[in-house]
Amino acid sequence: MKKEALAYLKPFREKIIHAFEELEGEESFARTPWTYRSGEGGGEMAVLRGKVFEKAAVNFSEVSGEVFPGSDGKGPFYATGVSLITHMANPHAPTVHMNLRYIETPEKSWLAGGYDLTPMGFFYDEDTAHFLKTAEEALAPFGLYEDFHQQAKEYFYLPHRKKERGIGGVFFDHYNTGQPDEDLKVWKAVGESFLPAIIPLYQRRIDQDFSEEERAMQLRLRGHYAEFNLHYDRGTKFGFLSGGNPEAILCSLPPVATW
16 A cells, blocks of 8 residues: 555656646746655655746655654654645635645554535635536545545634635545555545546636735735644644655645634
């Protein structure tokens, strides 16, 4: 399972990078490798700053260590994954987050991930319908959409603001049914549906006219996004607790935000 997960993640990441660079046109991702100093392994940050993507990060990591973060001293562990975030120049183009990961300890291993959409103040019914329908169709063979969608609603929620951070999507964690081949099919189905879910939305919105007031709204809502990532996001907590690269962990934060 570990070998197959790792073999999938690297070309999967390259496909996303290529798709984003095609949308951007002129700029390409700047790649920065890093070494995991609290154990073995490391990863690579890939960050794009352009006219379409004000900031996009598509990162890869593969690390192992002696103590699994938050496990009261139990270990060792292995973790690998791809995570991405976009912060768009056009306020009408929504932020999207996606990650796929595989984690292994001596007691168990599991798959996790998902993707969710956060409009920056501009909710389009056709965009929401397409995004969620794509996820639903990908998970239809497994009967898991309703479960994963509900998990997204519960996870991507800001209690202090009493709202979801966007329109949701799909989310799952600690996924292991005891059938590795079937579990990997679910995990890959989520991955393969990501670009079909988001690219049509960006093609529709990135050239849309916007005003200074709409830009101001986008920046305010980016602040809410930062609040979630710094206070509630499990990936951020895991990264810091495990001694990961701070720059890679904080790639998810917007380049500009207001409060």
